[in-house]
Amino acid sequence: MYIKKIVIAVLLLGLVGMGIFAWYVYDTIFAPNTAFNNSEAHVYIPTNASFDKVVAELEPLLQDVASFKVVAEKKEYISNIKPGHFILKPGMSNNDIINTIRSRNVPIMVKFNNQERLExxxxxxxxxxxxDSLTLLKVFRDEAFLDSTGFSKETALGMYIPNTYEFYWNTTASDFRDRMQTEYDRFWNETRVEKAKALGLTKNEVLSLAAIVQKETAKVEERPRVAGVYINxxxxxxxxxxxxxVIYAKKLAENDFDQIIKRVLYVDLALDSPYNTYKVKGVPPGPISMPDISSIDAVLNYEDHDYLYFVADVTNFGYHKFAKTLAQHNRNKAAYVQWVNSQGVNR
Structure with a gap:
C-alpha cells in the first residue's frame, strides 16, 4: 500500500511537471509576444544582417526577447536570416513572428518625380x-550600362519615368535600374514612338523638351500649349x-544646384553652355529635370497654334499670356517686368 502511494505520487508529480513543461513550451512558442498597440509594425531587415541586428530591430516590438531567441534557435532561423520588409500584427506569437520574417517579404510602393539630377x-x-545613395548613383552612371542602352550621362535621367512602382525593399541598385529600363521601354510604346518621329525628335529630345515645358508651367492643362510654342x-x-x-546652365557651371534663382538676368543669357538655349539652337543635350508623364505627353500631343511667345500672366498667377508676334509679346512682357520690379525680385 505504501509503495502504491509512492508510485501515484511520482506519477502525479510527473504529470504536474509535464503540465508545467507543456505550459512553458506553449507560452514560449505560441503565446502572444508583441509589445505594440498599432494595427501593424513594419520591420526592415538589411541584407546580410546578423541575428543580433535582427534582435535589435525587433526588441522594441517584443514583450519577451529571451523567449524569441529560444524559439528562433529551435526553428533554425539564426542560420537562415532573410532580408526584406516584414509586417507584424499585434498578438503575434514567437512562432508567428519567425514565420513572418523568414518568408513573408512584403513589397513597398516606391514613388519619385521632379528630381533635378541623378544625384x-x-x-x-x-x-x-x-x-544607399552612393551605390545607386554609381549604378545609374555605369558607363557599360549607358552604352548598351543608348543613354549618356546627360540623358540618363530620362530613363526614370516618374510614377509609383512596386518593389521589394531589399531590391539591389542594379535590379532597380534594370527594372526602370524595362518600364522605360514599356512607356515608349508604338504610339508614342510614332508621335516622336512625326515631330522629328528622338525619345531623348522629347524628354529634354518635356523637362523645359514642366519647368515653365505647373499647370498640367497649359503644358500642351507651352509645348506648342517650342515646337513652332x-x-x-x-x-x-x-x-x-539658363538657370540650369548657371547651376551646372557653378556646381551649385541648391541656389534659388527667381529671375534670369541679361548677363546670364551670355553664359557659354550647351544648355543655354538663348545661344544654342535646338533641344539641350539632356533633360534639365525629370519630366513627368503629363509633360512628356504634352510634347507628343502638343497644341497646334501660331503662338511663338509666352510670359507669366500677373493677372492670373500660375498661367501665361501667349503671343503670336514679338510686339504683342513685348507688351505682355512689360506688364510682367513691372510687376516683378514691384515685388523687389532681383535674382
Missing amino acids: NLAGHLSRQIEP RIQLGMPLQADPT
Missing part, C-alpha cells in the same frame, strides 16, 4: 529602398530661348 534621384530613392520655334529654326535652361 537627387539617388538620394530620394535611398530613403525608400535599402541601397523648332520648326521655324528659332532658338528655344527658355529661361529654365
Whole structure:
C-alpha cells in the first residue's frame, strides 16, 4: 500500500511537471509576444544582417526577447536570416513572428518625380529602398550600362519615368535600374514612338523638351500649349530661348544646384553652355529635370497654334499670356517686368 502511494505520487508529480513543461513550451512558442498597440509594425531587415541586428530591430516590438531567441534557435532561423520588409500584427506569437520574417517579404510602393539630377534621384530613392545613395548613383552612371542602352550621362535621367512602382525593399541598385529600363521601354510604346518621329525628335529630345515645358508651367492643362510654342520655334529654326535652361546652365557651371534663382538676368543669357538655349539652337543635350508623364505627353500631343511667345500672366498667377508676334509679346512682357520690379525680385 505504501509503495502504491509512492508510485501515484511520482506519477502525479510527473504529470504536474509535464503540465508545467507543456505550459512553458506553449507560452514560449505560441503565446502572444508583441509589445505594440498599432494595427501593424513594419520591420526592415538589411541584407546580410546578423541575428543580433535582427534582435535589435525587433526588441522594441517584443514583450519577451529571451523567449524569441529560444524559439528562433529551435526553428533554425539564426542560420537562415532573410532580408526584406516584414509586417507584424499585434498578438503575434514567437512562432508567428519567425514565420513572418523568414518568408513573408512584403513589397513597398516606391514613388519619385521632379528630381533635378541623378544625384537627387539617388538620394530620394535611398530613403525608400535599402541601397544607399552612393551605390545607386554609381549604378545609374555605369558607363557599360549607358552604352548598351543608348543613354549618356546627360540623358540618363530620362530613363526614370516618374510614377509609383512596386518593389521589394531589399531590391539591389542594379535590379532597380534594370527594372526602370524595362518600364522605360514599356512607356515608349508604338504610339508614342510614332508621335516622336512625326515631330522629328528622338525619345531623348522629347524628354529634354518635356523637362523645359514642366519647368515653365505647373499647370498640367497649359503644358500642351507651352509645348506648342517650342515646337513652332523648332520648326521655324528659332532658338528655344527658355529661361529654365539658363538657370540650369548657371547651376551646372557653378556646381551649385541648391541656389534659388527667381529671375534670369541679361548677363546670364551670355553664359557659354550647351544648355543655354538663348545661344544654342535646338533641344539641350539632356533633360534639365525629370519630366513627368503629363509633360512628356504634352510634347507628343502638343497644341497646334501660331503662338511663338509666352510670359507669366500677373493677372492670373500660375498661367501665361501667349503671343503670336514679338510686339504683342513685348507688351505682355512689360506688364510682367513691372510687376516683378514691384515685388523687389532681383535674382
